Amino acid sequence: MQKNVFDLVLTAEEQTQIDTALQTLNDVLLAKLKVLPKEEKKDILIMGDKSVAFVDKSHEVARQETAMLGGFIDFDAFDHDVAAIGTLRSIDYKLSEIVSAVKDSYALAGSEAYRTSLIVYSLMKNAAKMGHPGAQDKLDELSKRFPGRGVKKTEEQTDE
Numbered sequence: 001m002q003k004n005v006f007d008l009v010l011t012a013e014e015q016t017q018i019d020t021a022l023q024t025l026n027d028v029l030l031a032k033l034k035v036l037p038k039e040e041k042k043d044i045l046i047m048g049d050k051s052v053a054f055v056d057k058s059h060e061v062a063r064q065e066t067a068m069l070g071g072f073i074d075f076d077a078f079d080h081d082v083a084a085i086g087t088l089r090s091i092d093y094k095l096s097e098i099v100s101a102v103k104d105s106y107a108l109a110g111s112e113a114y115r116t117s118l119i120v121y122s123l124m125k126n127a128a129k130m131g132h133p134g135a136q137d138k139l140d141e142l143s144k145r146f147p148g149r150g151v152k153k154t155e156e157q158t159d160e
């Protein structure tokens with residue numbers, strides 16, 4: 001018997017709580033966020049960790065020198081952007097942990113299910129060879145869905 005490393009079972013109440021939380025994120029946050037087309041993404045400046053410190057210091061300096069910079073900078077917009085950076089970094093960190101765990105768990109559950117499916121397939125092949133009633137039909141159903149098992153074209157089919 002194969003060892004099962006990952007086992008996720010959510011109660012109906014837990015699934016409802018997750019769905020509600022995701023809907024809240026969608027309703028509250030997604031409505032305020034901006035989704036950029038690929039073309040726009042490649043044209044914007046990307047902040048890294050060092051850039052955040054630079055922006056914070058620039059914001060501090062700008063606020064100290066409002067008289068000198070006032071004609072060049074929209075201070076309210078700058079204040080909002082700097083505050084948004086802090087908020088979004090915090091949200092991004094929390095979501096990244098969750099997304100990473102979801103992806104790892106999805107991969108692990110998928111790996112275990114696929115491994116078990118290969119065992120089922122192998123056992124059905126053996127059962128069909130031994131003439132077990134109905135095994136060939138089940139094997140035929142599985143074979144149609146077996147990954148990487150497409151119908152190979154013959155030379156005659158490719159020349160047509």
